[in-house]
Amino acid sequence: MGRPHLARPAHALTARAVTAGTEQTLHMDPGTPRLMWHLFEPVHGVTYFAEEPRRAAADFGLTGYWAGYVVFRAAPLGSVGPAVVTAAFHGFGPSRLTKVLPRAWDAVSPAQALEARATSTAAALRAICAVAGIGDDQVTAAADALERAAAAVDVAGRVLAAANVALPRRDDPYERLWQATTVLREHRGDGHVATLVALGVSPVESHLLKITAGESEERSLRLGRAWDDVQWAAGRARLHDRGWTDPAGDLTPAGHAARDEVERRTDEAASAPWRALGQAASIEVAALLRPFAAAVAASGVVPFPNPVGLGWPPPA
Numbered sequence: 001m002g003r004p005h006l007a008r009p010a011h012a013l014t015a016r017a018v019t020a021g022t023e024q025t026l027h028m029d030p031g032t033p034r035l036m037w038h039l040f041e042p043v044h045g046v047t048y049f050a051e052e053p054r055r056a057a058a059d060f061g062l063t064g065y066w067a068g069y070v071v072f073r074a075a076p077l078g079s080v081g082p083a084v085v086t087a088a089f090h091g092f093g094p095s096r097l098t099k100v101l102p103r104a105w106d107a108v109s110p111a112q113a114l115e116a117r118a119t120s121t122a123a124a125l126r127a128i129c130a131v132a133g134i135g136d137d138q139v140t141a142a143a144d145a146l147e148r149a150a151a152a153v154d155v156a157g158r159v160l161a162a163a164n165v166a167l168p169r170r171d172d173p174y175e176r177l178w179q180a181t182t183v184l185r186e187h188r189g190d191g192h193v194a195t196l197v198a199l200g201v202s203p204v205e206s207h208l209l210k211i212t213a214g215e216s217e218e219r220s221l222r223l224g225r226a227w228d229d230v231q232w233a234a235g236r237a238r239l240h241d242r243g244w245t246d247p248a249g250d251l252t253p254a255g256h257a258a259r260d261e262v263e264r265r266t267d268e269a270a271s272a273p274w275r276a277l278g279q280a281a282s283i284e285v286a287a288l289l290r291p292f293a294a295a296v297a298a299s300g301v302v303p304f305p306n307p308v309g310l311g312w313p314p315p316a
Contacts, residue, residue, distance in 0.1 A: 038314030191269030204235025
């Protein structure tokens, strides 16, 4: 598959960082994939929380927050139906997708949605960066670095990552930065879903593990993902039957171990871009990206805590 938008960037990393990929591929700190997630996820998340993308979705007649979310996130897949998107997103109840698809494609084509999400998110990032005093040169450098990382994702079996990798390269540096974080985010998400499936953890169980670990708030996560009371209670019962929660609903030692194993495997599945770059180059990418993540966090556009369990500040 061709990757026109993920070619080697014109503004390369420093010579030390460029050569580090071959020298340190086998010496990546195991904490690097998680650190990088904490840095690229807030930048990616702007598209779901900022006012500009919401207005762009509303301009197409997509009513309500979730209509815009579903259409903008699913657009790289083409005009597919709710069953495919439910499978790809994994964590959502089927009703969340059937309320939007397929009729949303009568109002907006995937191509229109892709253009709107890129330009509206870039507008939101421009405003955030302006407040934070981040200049265009920093944006270009960060976009180039993130594109280099995104070029190294492995897409076999990763539907959302592959669909985003296949998109044409944007010209605007803010759009390029956001698109690269999106490739990395969906790559990590696809790996997380594969981990959950391999371990036999259902969507509701995965949410409850996150909630009982103190990473997300129960009510907003359950309602946002459109799971009804019966489905939620059944997931809770399965966790108890597996010995992962006690009668009070708290994680048992076995539950903590299962949660830790999910996160360990997710980090490992997300490691390919950072192994390809090497530890030194990955550290340089983190340094370039950190001001943007910090600016998003300071702006309040992306809430902390949030449904994905992302906290701020990132781990050391």
